[in-house]
Amino acid sequence: MDYPTLTVVKALLELHQLAPRKRFGQNFLIDANVARKSLELAEIRKEDTVVEIGPGLGALSQLLLMEGCQVYAIEMDSGFHRYLKEEVQPIYPEHFHLKHGDAMDTPLAEVKTKDGLFKIVANLPYAISTPWLDAVLSGPLPSRMVLMLQKEAAARFIGTSDSGNFGPISIFLNSAYEVDTVHKVSANCFYPKPEVRSALLSIKTKDRPILFTKEIKDGIRQIFRQRRKQISSIIPKIDAAELFFPWLEQLIASGLKPNIRPEAIQIEYWQKLAKN
Numbered sequence: 001m002d003y004p005t006l007t008v009v010k011a012l013l014e015l016h017q018l019a020p021r022k023r024f025g026q027n028f029l030i031d032a033n034v035a036r037k038s039l040e041l042a043e044i045r046k047e048d049t050v051v052e053i054g055p056g057l058g059a060l061s062q063l064l065l066m067e068g069c070q071v072y073a074i075e076m077d078s079g080f081h082r083y084l085k086e087e088v089q090p091i092y093p094e095h096f097h098l099k100h101g102d103a104m105d106t107p108l109a110e111v112k113t114k115d116g117l118f119k120i121v122a123n124l125p126y127a128i129s130t131p132w133l134d135a136v137l138s139g140p141l142p143s144r145m146v147l148m149l150q151k152e153a154a155a156r157f158i159g160t161s162d163s164g165n166f167g168p169i170s171i172f173l174n175s176a177y178e179v180d181t182v183h184k185v186s187a188n189c190f191y192p193k194p195e196v197r198s199a200l201l202s203i204k205t206k207d208r209p210i211l212f213t214k215e216i217k218d219g220i221r222q223i224f225r226q227r228r229k230q231i232s233s234i235i236p237k238i239d240a241a242e243l244f245f246p247w248l249e250q251l252i253a254s255g256l257k258p259n260i261r262p263e264a265i266q267i268e269y270w271q272k273l274a275k276n
Helices: 006-015 032-041 059-066 078-091 126-136 151-157 168-176 214-224 231-237 245-253 267-275
Strands: 049-053 070-075 096-100 119-123 144-150 177-185 198-205
Touching: 032 059, 032 144, 032 177, 032 198, 049 059, 059 070, 059 078, 059 119, 070 078, 078 096, 126 144, 126 151, 126 168, 144 151, 144 177, 151 168, 151 198, 168 177, 168 214, 168 267, 214 231, 214 267, 231 245, 245 267
Parallel strands: 049 070, 049 119, 070 096, 119 144
Antiparallel strands: 144 198, 177 198
16 A cells, blocks of 8 residues: 555545544644654554554554554544545454544553553544543553654653653653654644644553552642642642652652652652552
């Protein structure tokens, strides 16, 4: 399959009476080199199980399918779901598992596997990238993820303490994954051109990934909503504060000052919350 060019994408949209919708964050990748780079970074092999979010016209899906992958895809737009069901699924009936629905309700597209036995390769709708990734980090964990993101979102995902981008999602992601590489992607690689800058983020699971419970994650989010305040003044006011008081005592015992701000606390200290 030749990866669809801008001309081909426009022709397909017109032929099937489809149109990209801004509210769904539909910007179709039209650069074959970037698409193939995604597969390369994900180290795609024959018979890999791969989850894809928002496949659209199925260009990336078909690259994965041609490699012999089992692809589990979820598409929210009813028009594109119909197109995929009629035009792509019949070509790969045993390998293309297509679901119509919201990726926030089904973040792993109903893939049936365990930790480390599948991968995610996706050009994510930028509006859902952070909450979707947060849901994925509840497990089971993919061994690798290659994600097309808004550049600012990628910066938050891999942010470090005092970087200006550090927050809850930085803690959750970097406790479970290692950053492999980040590639800038031009707006010219998409149709329609997005109004934001994009980046291709490649990450792989750590040997011993650290996950957080829902209560701890909720508490960390509440803490970062007051990121400019002192940690000792924030904790008494959050829900489930009793889970955080022993942690605060550990911070102070290790030499951190009680007036430190959340964004200045290094990730290894936050990870102690998962180990308690």
